[in-house]
Amino acid sequence: QKEVEQDPGPLSVPEGAIVSLNCTYSNSAFQYFMWYRQYSRKGPELLMYTYSSGNKEDGRFTAQVDKSSKYISLFIRDSQPSDSATYLCAMRILRAAGNKLTFGGGTRVLVKP
Amino acid sequence: GAVVSQHPSWVICKSGTSVKIECRSLDFQATTMFWYRQFPKQSLMLMATSNEGSKATYEQGVEKDKFLINHASLTLSTLTVTSAHPEDSSFYICSARRGESPYEQYFGPGTRLTVT
Numbered sequence: 001q002k003e004v005e006q007d008p009g010p011l012s013v014p015e016g017a018i019v020s021l022n023c024t025y026s027n028s029a030f031q032y033f034m035w036y037r038q039y040s041r042k043g044p045e046l047l048m049y050t051y052s053s054g055n056k057e058d059g060r061f062t063a064q065v066d067k068s069s070k071y072i073s074l075f076i077r078d079s080q081p082s083d084s085a086t087y088l089c090a091m092r093i094l095r096a097a098g099n100k101l102t103f104g105g106g107t108r109v110l111v112k113p
Numbered sequence: 114g115a116v117v118s119q120h121p122s123w124v125i126c127k128s129g130t131s132v133k134i135e136c137r138s139l140d141f142q143a144t145t146m147f148w149y150r151q152f153p154k155q156s157l158m159l160m161a162t163s164n165e166g167s168k169a170t171y172e173q174g175v176e177k178d179k180f181l182i183n184h185a186s187l188t189l190s191t192l193t194v195t196s197a198h199p200e201d202s203s204f205y206i207c208s209a210r211r212g213e214s215p216y217e218q219y220f221g222p223g224t225r226l227t228v229t
Contacts (some may be wrong), residue, residue, distance in 0.1 A: 008154070032215040043117070043206050043220035044157070088156060092215045098143055099210060101218065105156040 003027050006089055006104030009090065011026040015113050019076040021090035025036045026070065030102070033065050035074045038086045038106070047087075050102045116138045117209050119221035126197055126228055130216045134224045136207030142187035143209035147218070148180075151204040163190055197228040 006023045007058040011021055021035075032051055036044035043059055050056045050072075064073040081097045089104040116139040118133055121152040126132045136146060145164050161182050163169035169182035179201075181193040190209075206223045
């Protein structure tokens with residue numbers, strides 16, 4: 001079993017819809033949670049990061065962490081075609097050896113105009 | 114700020130030759146640099162972690178003699194794929210960390226390696 005599970009998709013939504021993405025994890029030592037966006041043939045870029053359980057909003061993006069359920073989510077409101085990309089969740093324990101991030105497999109999102 | 118560049122962005126080489134990929138942090142000094150490999154429609158797989166002036170720490174299953182990493186300065190790391198074979202064809206992404214925060218890890222645009 002992978003430490004971080006993420007549905008690969010593809011997730012296809014119409015423009016303007018809410019995109020809902022999630023990851024589950026098995027290691028309760030994960031403390032830092034991040035969401036990256038990766039366009040095709042590009043490097044990932046950090047979208048959101050959280051440390052504690054609860055919600056965090058930034059513009060159209062909302063990140064949720066539920067440590068008791070080992071579940072994190074990312075919501076994208078008013079989705080745009082430019083949001084079409086692969087979204088990767090990533091996690092790290094408090095004092096990770098080598099500061100390593102553990103990535104989910106990524107979910108491919110397609111927002112149709 | 115926090116820009117990471119990679120060069121080249123795409124390289125084609127013949128089987129048996131070596132190819133070097135450069136990773137630079139353009140506007141910050143990187144305490145740690147990471148090299149990842151990504152196959153189509155798959156996630157990033159960490160290959161190795163390196164600190165300036167130290168030997169790289171390789172992940173299990175990654176051949177040290179095949180993937181040579183040199184972290185020459187706080188802004189430059191190189192990955193050399195030696196005696197490349199078609200199965201080494203992949204997307205290689207470097208990442209540089211600024212400071213101690215886990216959120217301050219910035220990724221390069223990636224290098225597509227095709228071995229013929």
